[in-house]
Amino acid sequence: MTKGHTRNFIKSNYNSKPEVQVRELPPKINMLKDGVQILCPFCPVPHPILVGQDSACGTTMKVTAVQTIYPARTTKKHNLICIKCKKGGGEMVKFNQSYVHAVECAPDTKLITVPPKFSLAAQIVYQAPPWMKNRIAKIVGYPKEVREVTAEGKDTGKTLGYFFFKPEKSA
Numbered sequence: 365m366t367k368g369h370t371r372n373f374i375k376s377n378y379n380s381k382p383e384v385q386v387r388e389l390p391p392k393i394n395m396l397k398d399g400v401q402i403l404c405p406f407c408p409v410p411h412p413i414l415v416g417q418d419s420a421c422g423t424t425m426k427v428t429a430v431q432t433i434y435p436a437r438t439t440k441k442h443n444l445i446c447i448k449c450k451k452g453g454g455e456m457v458k459f460n461q462s463y464v465h466a467v468e469c470a471p472d473t474k475l476i477t478v479p480p481k482f483s484l485a486a487q488i489v490y491q492a493p494p495w496m497k498n499r500i501a502k503i504v505g506y507p508k509e510v511r512e513v514t515a516e517g518k519d520t521g522k523t524l525g526y527f528f529f530k531p532e533k534s535a
């Protein structure tokens with residue numbers, strides 16, 4: 365069976381067609397002296413569109429973060445190893461030249477995309493006894509060590525610095 369056949373077969377199985385559909389186009393861009401204006405690509409007389417706000421013509425703009433994921437069959441096929449938990453298998457995403465599991469696999473280790481602000485205070489608190497650490501953590505965050513990891517995912521053993529880490533509130 366060809367690919368085309370498969371597609372047709374799946375399509376004919378949908379017996380309820382939605383009442384509305386969505387069309388997508390990149391917005392028109394209007395260069396201004398002090399920035400850019402994002403315009404509706406569908407209207408003959410273009411008008412500005414805003415994120416999350418419906419225009420009279422029904423057009424809205426969405427901003428999407430897009431990340432490539434490597435499904436389990438791909439990570440298995442290429443023997444990709446996660447740089448956080450050092451295990452293979454499962455869904456991964458790329459991190460520099462290495463790969464990391466798409467779902468949290470080692471909560472104590474965080475990969476940092478943008479270096480944090482290092483502080484000497486964080487270093488001092490990091491080396492402080494636990495009771496003091498915990499007390500300070502409640503106020504400014506938990507002191508964390510930042511280790512150097514090469515683009516290939518090797519831990520060089522070098523400490524780059526310390527910073528106060530405040531986890532984002534999760535339910």
Ligand SMILES: [Zn+2]
Pocket residue numbers: 404405406407411419421422423
């Ligand atoms: Zn419009």
Ligand SMILES: [Zn+2]
Pocket residue numbers: 446447448449450451464465469470
């Ligand atoms: Zn992992």
